[in-house]
Amino acid sequence: MQLYARQNIDFILHEVLKVEELCEDDYFKNHSKETFDLVLDMADEISQKTSLPAFVDSDRNQPQLIDGQVSVHSGVHTFVKTYAEAGMISATFDESFDGQQLPKTVYAASEYIGLSAHNSFMMFTDLANGCANLIATFGTQEQKDQYVTKLLSAEWLSSMCLTEPQAGSSLSDVATKAIPQTDGTYKISGQKVFISAGDHDITPNIIHLVLARIEGAPAGVKGISLFIVPKNRVDDLQVSNDVTSIGIYHKMGQKATPAMHLAFGENDNCVGYLLGEPNQGLTQMFKMMNSARLGVGMTGIACASAAYHHSLKYAKERIQGKRLDENLKLVPSNIIEHPDVRRMLFKQKAIVEGGLAFMIQCYFYIDQTRVNPDRKAYFETLLELLTPVAKTFGAEMGIVSVNQGLQVLGGYGYTEDFPLEQLARDVRICSIYEGTTGIQSLALLGREIFRNDKIALKYWYSEVEETLEKVRKEPKLKIFLDDFEKKLSIFDKVNEHLEKLSKEKDVEIFIKDATTYMELFGLLNVAWQWLKMSEIAELNIHNSDTESKFYLSKIETMKFFFKYELSKVDQLAEILFQTDSLTIFDPNTDHLD
Amino acid sequence: MQLYARQNIDFILHEVLKVEELCEDDYFKNHSKETFDLVLDMADEISQKTSLPAFVDSDRNQPQLIDGQVSVHSGVHTFVKTYAEAGMISATFDESFDGQQLPKTVYAASEYIGLSAHNSFMMFTDLANGCANLIATFGTQEQKDQYVTKLLSAEWLSSMCLTEPQAGSSLSDVATKAIPQTDGTYKISGQKVFISAGDHDITPNIIHLVLARIEGAPAGVKGISLFIVPKNRVDDLQVSNDVTSIGIYHKMGQKATPAMHLAFGENDNCVGYLLGEPNQGLTQMFKMMNSARLGVGMTGIACASAAYHHSLKYAKERIQGKRLDENLKLVPSNIIEHPDVRRMLFKQKAIVEGGLAFMIQCYFYIDQTRVNPDRKAYFETLLELLTPVAKTFGAEMGIVSVNQGLQVLGGYGYTEDFPLEQLARDVRICSIYEGTTGIQSLALLGREIFRNDKIALKYWYSEVEETLEKVRKEPKLKIFLDDFEKKLSIFDKVNEHLEKLSKEKDVEIFIKDATTYMELFGLLNVAWQWLKMSEIAELNIHNSDTESKFYLSKIETMKFFFKYELSKVDQLAEILFQTDSLTIFDPNTDHLD
Structure with missing residues (x-):
């Protein structure tokens, strides 16, 4: 079953945004409607083969932390491998990184397809893409060579480590320490909480991007730097880099993704590598956060899409109550014929389709910064303005919409026999994640x-x-x-x-x-x-x-x-x-x- | 921890409604503010001793159906026993049934206390009270003698069996059959779904009240009758009455209460006893439904109360971000000082306190029908009007309110380390239950x-x-x-x-x-x-x-x-x-x- 409408995606991409015009730009010149279609087809194929079949089971069998090591559901392993092999993680990257130089607009549409099938699996691959992007942007040549292609091929995966137990949303209070060493590296020490995909057994290494404060740095946000902190030493994966999994947060939903409590440098032996300039950590991280914020909005809308399609199907099949037919006789009716059920379905449709257009509009602005270098500031300014709005609309209205879908199914919607209750638990995080x-x-x-x-x-x-x-x-x-x-x-x-x-x-x-x-x-x-x-x-x-x-x-x-x-x-x-x-x-x- | 404000309850009961004036009526003459206080104190004591300690554990360890018999969490056993022994199930009943003739208004306030501590446990005792009430109202003397005091003392418990797989909300389509026997009993056959507390191992018998259609009865709602259908034969509890537990619906929340799929008469051996007149089943059941609908509204508000008190406590203790102090210096602040957090807390408070006043107003009308016999029709009409409104406000705004509570805790609210995510799962049923x-x-x-x-x-x-x-x-x-x-x-x-x-x-x-x-x-x-x-x-x-x-x-x-x-x-x-x-x-x- 498809939990999105392809016709609707095509309408937004080709009729509303005329996304093919991007291919006139040199950067996108190898693309066309055909290559775009292939990407969307691929997203669907991966969803049908790997994500949908594991949707329920990966919720019921959560990640386990045993002897300091997290193991995740086998479905995540299969998904990550398949997604990476299909070139999806690297799709938007430069050819120099073996990417396809795919417009973000089109990738976002493919992500919507993937998220509608499994909102929790995509977290792993999105994080790999996001971290690779940060290293590709701010890293030294050595760092790029070391990490980027490994992340894009999912040989390794990654996490972003912002939140600390005492600071929560208040990033200016980040207290994790980075002490400079004579060899140019840093010793990292501190704790981070709610680290999505912060530990797992999919790949032999995990590259954490960690916000920390270099000894003697200014207080507040101006003293925060960004570090590359591998789980295991990159020159010998058998040697731990002193990153400890203290615990998994058991969550209401999105259970396939472990949210980790991590400790860095418990044995004073955690090596970090500065990424970019000192004290620029927050600015750099916000580059990734912006894309992550859009991703959360998209997750809200994609969950809403899944709920809409499930509840639409149910409403068309479920016979309940009666309604006057054309001859004014009372006949048993499908519930889709009742005005209040139609109201609940229309509400979902209006949120899903309107929300998707809004989200994709934002991604389109990202591509515009590339193809319209003269107007880069214009589009970046728009993007800065609209990113929190798209994130929040997708999150808040996604939650409302999924709950309308559940309501269409009545008592059945509240049971584990239908996916609506899981979607309602999953989507609830969206108004919290990434701010x-x-x-x-x-x-x-x-x-x-x-x-x-x-x-x-x-x-x-x-x-x-x-x-x-x-x-x-x-x-x-x-x-x-x-x-x-x-x-x-x-x-x-x-x-x-x-x-x-x-x-x-x-x-x-x-x-x-x-x-x-x-x-x-x-x-x-x-x-x-x-x-x-x-x-x-x-x-x-x-x-x-x-x-x-x-x-x-x-x-x-x-x-x-x-x-x-x-x-x-x-x-x-x-x-x-x-x-x-x-x-x-x-x-x-x-x-x- | 108390998950409600006693001062607020007392304000509504004594200052707004002047509930003590009810004691001027002969029926309530043995009561006074002192006896009312004792009931509320008792509700709190039972909550603290039995409900709160089992709140989390009874969610994590759901009822099990093994060899055709459901077993429920030990906490439910303890709660039901304690609640019954304290005379709480029978509190509003006539002295002739060993009741206390307590005003419904006061009992409702005690129920609010109990529901705020555990919204799922009270289902068992509420059902016993409701079924006893129906039998006391419509039953023959023999039926009253047989069942009422047993239910009120929780020697037996009960369920209400309305919904059928094919009919859902459409009660006119009820198809369960009742075939008259020469001895005046009926053979019952059919299936019922979502039967709360429809099977368990707390008591040796369960008295089901079942909507069914007597052979040859008119179509639609006018042909529905109400039957007393025990799980086991009342003259010999070792003999099954052919009521089969087909399955438990696993739900998003309220997991301590099994929602059963039951089959009656699979072996053509299920005996039912007509309650009241034939074809009056729906009218009779609605008497119970009305009280059940108010109960669901109250559940919504009680969950909201629990969420409010949890999130208020968190907001007072959690330090995050900074705020200008009186000397215009930025100092670390508790999150309760941030306007947006205050907005979320006020919203909950406004829903909880306003909703509670509205709910209790409805129960007060029930008592008015007794003490104001001249104006009985007036108060009954008001009650008919307001019952669906109170049910729906409590349900819908209860859901909104609990989710605001969760949001106050941010990422922590989404984890199982705090009770908010469970409350959000629990309360979600309220807009579905009882219509x-x-x-x-x-x-x-x-x-x-x-x-x-x-x-x-x-x-x-x-x-x-x-x-x-x-x-x-x-x-x-x-x-x-x-x-x-x-x-x-x-x-x-x-x-x-x-x-x-x-x-x-x-x-x-x-x-x-x-x-x-x-x-x-x-x-x-x-x-x-x-x-x-x-x-x-x-x-x-x-x-x-x-x-x-x-x-x-x-x-x-x-x-x-x-x-x-x-x-x-x-x-x-x-x-x-x-x-x-x-x-x-x-x-x-x-x-x-």
Whole structure:
């Protein structure tokens, strides 16, 4: 069973984004619609052969930590091997690293396919890709030679080690130490928690990228550096590099991926290699974090896609209750005929398709930074702005959407006999991974929106305006255009209000409803994507009967999104206009005591 | 650790509802604040001794079905025995059944305490209470003698058997057969699914209450009768009554309670005893269902209470990030000081306290039907109206609230090291049990609101008006009063609009957004409860410093509910005013294909 709609992916890639135009660029010149199709076909084949068959079993049989070594489900071994051999981990890399120079946009679509089949397996390969990318970008030639191709072929795998027990989301409080040695290496010591894929028995080595503080470095984020810390010594894999697996966190979901508690240098014998410049660790890591954040948003939408397709199938097959037929006789009906079930299915469809378009739009901006070097800053600025929003929309609405899918199945959805309860457990992490929704919202409102004279917001408006110009030519879309423009003008007023607040003394009054702001901006972004898709659908609606059905369905689903979701904007704005101190801490009286 | 606030319960019982006044009635004359306190203390004691210690372990070690017999966690055995011995199962029953004639309002408060400690254990005792109640109400003297005291003392336990594999929520399609025998008994045959506590090894017998169709009965709901079907023959417990445990559904949560798939009469040897009149089964069962529906709402709120208290504790202890202190120096802070964390905590508090007040208000109406025989119909009508709303608010907002609690803990909340992930799994069933949110919403809008010239709605308005009259005397509450009245007038317009639609041809256009209507009405009800509580808080705010803090916190929490939750009413109404056929099934073009 396919847990995504290929027609929908193709529509976004080829009709909305015209991704083939990227191939006009020298870097992508060996690609074409055919090679893109091959990648998507491959993602599907790997999913069907390795991921889907192990989805349930790898949840029921969690990783085990025995004698200091973690073993993971055999399905992960098979998946990683197959995925790497197919060249999928290295697909977006330069040919110099044996990559295919595949556009990120297309790879993201293939990732969506893979994540819909198994959201937990892809963690291993995504981490290998991400770490290889960091080393390829910031590493010395020696480091590149040492690690990159090994990671891309999954000869070794990797992890990113940020969070510490005492610091949580607060990376400025990272305390892991790095003491310089005379040979140019560092002795690493400290503990890291929630390290995904931080130990396993898939590969003979694991390359940890570790945030740590060089002795004497400045306090706060300015004193954090990034280190390559192998599990075993790279010159002799039989020798441990003093990285200890203290424990596995047993989680609500995503059980196939062990979340590790790791100790570095318990015996003062853990060697780390500085990656890039000292004290640039956070900046460097954020390069990887950005891609990881998009990956989490995609995971939310992919889980929602799986839940949608499972619940759609169930609703079409399950007979329950009665409904008047065309002759006004009560006849037994499939539950897909009941309005409330249809509402739950449409809600999922609107989130999945709108969310996917939004996610892929972000990846498309990454490719644009390459093919449009003149406008690199423009696209990077957009990407900085939209990454936390795409992450959060995918996560929060993914959770909502999967739970609607579960609800369609009623009591059966709550049992282990159907995959919905597992998807609901899996997707729940998305609003926490790679920065919680609260943290993403602080980043959006506190850092991105008003900085540099609102440059990012201006770029965003110009992107939106490009869509609106086209939509204005479609009289049938006028009602949606008007609706959207009304919401935009509310957004303007909110920004005007908040900008004033941001310049006043009390930063907490300005920032207190960042999460509400995030929700509002997320809705606007996905509504924008719906307009963009619907304009194209409207143009093509009479092509053929089959296609026309697909395009009509796009318009209907946009209607749903505007009616039930975008309509929340007014209430969210109302909250943002208020300057009360209800949620501001007052040490003298705490109403939450 | 207490997972509820006793002060809050006492406030609702004694200050808001003045529950002691019930003792003026002859039926409750042996009660007083002292006996009420004893019951609540007892509920706490049992929770601390039996429920809380087994909360995690009974989740990790699920019931097992071995050789046709289910065994449950030892903690359930201990809990049921202790709870029954304390007289808790029979507390609300007549003295003639060795009951204490305790008001339902007070028992509900004790149940809230018990459910906050273990939402899954109480299922066993609630079912015994509910079935005993049905038999006491509809049974022959012989049946009463046979079963009631045995159930109330937990010598035997019981289950309610409604759902069938092919019928799900559609009870009119119940197909289990009952064939009359010459001795006045019936032979029962059929299958039932999702039967909570449908088999276990706690008691030597289990009394199933089974919906079945007497041979030759009319089709649909009018041909359903209710039967007493023991697991073992009551005259000889060694003889099986041909009830077979086919399987246990393994669930996402509430794992301590087995959800059984049962077969009756596989060997044509299952004897059932008609309870009450033939073909009255559904009406009779609904008496129990109503109490069960309130129980599910209470479960949602009790899980939310547990999650709130866990996350509040965590937020007070967890140091993360920095905040400006009074001297404008950045100092490490507990996360409870961050506005977004406070927002998540306030949201939970607003749902928990407002939801509890709403739930208990419903139970109070039950007691009013007894002490106000002249106004019995009035209170029963209110109860019919509000039961699906209280069930759904408790369920849906309970789920939202627990997930906010989990989010406060970040990555730790997703691990099994904290109870939040279990609570999130447990509470998820609430929107499905005893009729899904969709079904409750159809019942509310399709059956309750407009029937009998909107009599229920008129009664509801008179209840609300009683509160508003008092609130009008408090100038400080004027802003909230105005806000609420605005929302009420929107609600009026929605009702006017829907009433017109209900009289038009297409019932689906009228009913399609029943779930949206439910959400709107739920918000109004809880806002009403907040006004009711705040008026009393306002009157008492200067009593003493400690008390004043409690009362001030009530006002602040109402502010939160009005600002972030009640403010949704306008958008929900906007949806309800629309008469499009977006979610109506059209066999010719299905946009969900």
